[in-house]
Amino acid sequence: MTTRKDTAERNDRALLQAARDVLAEDGAHASVAAIAHRAGVGIGSLYRRYKTKEELFQRLSLMSLEHWNQAAEQGLADPDPWAGLAGFVRGCVEFGQGSLAPVAGIIEVTEQMRARSRRGDELLEELVRRAQGAGVLRVDVTAVDIALLIEQLGRSPVVDQLRKQGREDLLPAATRARRRLIAIALDGLRPGHAPLPEAAPGEELCSGRWSRE
Amino acid sequence: MTTRKDTAERNDRALLQAARDVLAEDGAHASVAAIAHRAGVGIGSLYRRYKTKEELFQRLSLMSLEHWNQAAEQGLADPDPWAGLAGFVRGCVEFGQGSLAPVAGIIEVTEQMRARSRRGDELLEELVRRAQGAGVLRVDVTAVDIALLIEQLGRSPVVDQLRKQGREDLLPAATRARRRLIAIALDGLRPGHAPLPEAAPGEELCSGRWSRE
DNA sequence: ACGATGCCGGAGCGAATCGCTCCGCAAGTG
DNA sequence: CACTTGCGGAGCGATTCGCTCCGGCATCGT
Structure with a gap:
């Protein structure tokens, strides 16, 4: 009614x-x-x-940051440290966190966003620490690595390209293929591999998600 | 002179x-x-x-396809099947193959491009087959998976974002972090992991790189 | 040494697109 | 029925687009 x-x-x-x-x-x-x-x-x-384009984008940014934090908290609530971390990564990637990276260069970043971003960083670090403590995550990966992985996989040029070309029929296949990619990357995070190249200590990228300056 | x-x-x-x-x-x-x-x-x-913007982009596309094929042939020339495949992936990612995805939607795709793209697909499949035959690559990944991985990692939103903001100082750190990501993904390609989700048989994405239609 | 030559950078063209406003119209309300 | 209300999109000035064309200067021939 x-x-x-x-x-x-x-x-x-x-x-x-x-x-x-x-x-x-x-x-x-x-x-x-x-x-x-x-x-x-x-x-x-x-x-x-x-009121303006910026206001829409700011709202969108806040929403995505909120999603990140909720997904992280949900991951921490999972009793299985690995399942919690993997679920968080999967959730963020499918949400498309990576696609929102360019908006940080358009909108004015508010203090509220920066605060939520900091909180998200903390939550992710806690997820990583817990998984490494349980021995289910290789010890040479950092929280920044995970954040970067989400950023990188959370954007899908192939899927976007297909959608822009109107090939909606190929979309499910592409999405499924992307999910396989995520699984591969997650497998690479398990322990038992040779150490990663130079961990770049000190040189923090501070996850770079919403830092702008 | x-x-x-x-x-x-x-x-x-x-x-x-x-x-x-x-x-x-x-x-x-x-x-x-x-x-x-x-x-x-x-x-x-x-x-x-x-003469036109399109001509520049067509030249660029041809160049990138050529690079792909050369890198694949160089990989096949490596006596170590895993080193060959890994080197190919690393080379393509650092070349930035993924960044060129959007041009396929702008330019007119010539028959020459399609031919080189097909040749590239064949070479990659040969690389995959050889590595799997030697037991150094998990058997449940396909050539399409590798192509998608290159496409996905070959574009770096974070690095691009930083460069656009003129933060040249952070660039080396970001590049190094990306290289770590590649290493993680490559580790995930090694055998010994649980099988990937539904391999989507039949539903070929034909790597989608330059197919357009 | 000095005109002739030819390549270089960028001002400026019409067309297209941008963010945004404002108004006519249709659907809902009493 | 008059009245209110939220909708879609034509159209505004400003900006940016791909591209042309010309003045200026480094190079070359003699």
Whole structure:
């Protein structure tokens, strides 16, 4: 019955999802017109909900940071240290954290984002420490390595390319193939391998996700 | 003494390298002005060498396909099957094959490209078969998996982001971190791991690199 | 030494696209 | 029925696009 507020909420969700997709395909040049069109709404509707393009992207960033932290906490709640870490990685990759990297260069990073980012770093470090303590994660990988892995695999040029070309039919296969890739990378994180090249001590990349400056 | 032709050749190299870099950062929206500026030459010089933007990108694509094939042949020449495959992967990733994915959606794909792409697929399959036959590569990974891995790791959002922000100082650390990631993924390709999720038989992605249609 | 030559960089072209505003229209309400 | 309300998209000025074309300067011939 309350069809009005109903569609409004659905539109909001559709907009955020569309923004993620377009950002994945077009990077920093993603246009509001493209986002609105993909969400199936008019440009006017987009601007009624978000005053500017930046506001939309800021909201999206906050959401992704929130997802990261929730996924990490969920991973820590898992009694199995390895399953917790692996689930976290899988969750973040499938969420598409990597696709949102370019927005950090467009929007103004608020203190709130930086705070959540710091909290996310802490949670990830705790996940890593716990897994290494249990002997289910090779000891020569760092939290930064994991963050970078998520960033790297969380963006899928092939899938994006296919979607842009409208080859929706090939999409499931590509997604499945990507999932296999994640499994391979996770296997590489298990103990028993030769040590990694120079761990670059001191030279922290501070995960670089939202640091900007 | 022949300073004229000398600078011409250097400019050509600089242009192709710059095109790769800008393409990595800006994706399909890479502009000729940005490419020329990064190469340190004027726009006029770019257009004297390449009639159109498409011609430049076509040349770049051919070059990257050529590099892929040469790296694969070099890998096959290595007597150690694993070292050959790993070296191929490392070479392709560092070359930045993944960054060139978006150009396939801009340029017109010539028959020559398709032919070289097919040859590249064959060479990679041979590399995979040989490594699996020698028992140094897990048997449940396919050539498509490797191609996807190169595509995925061959593009570095973090590094590109840093470069765009002018943080050249952090670049070496980021590059080193990426190399660690490659090592992790390669370790995941070694035998002795649990089987990968559904191998998606039949549903070939045909590596998707330059297929377009 | 000094004009002639030819390559170089970049100002500037029309076209396309950008973020954003504003208004006409259709659906919901009383 | 009049009235309200949220919708889509035409269109605004500004910006950026691919590309052309010309003035200036380093190089070369004599």
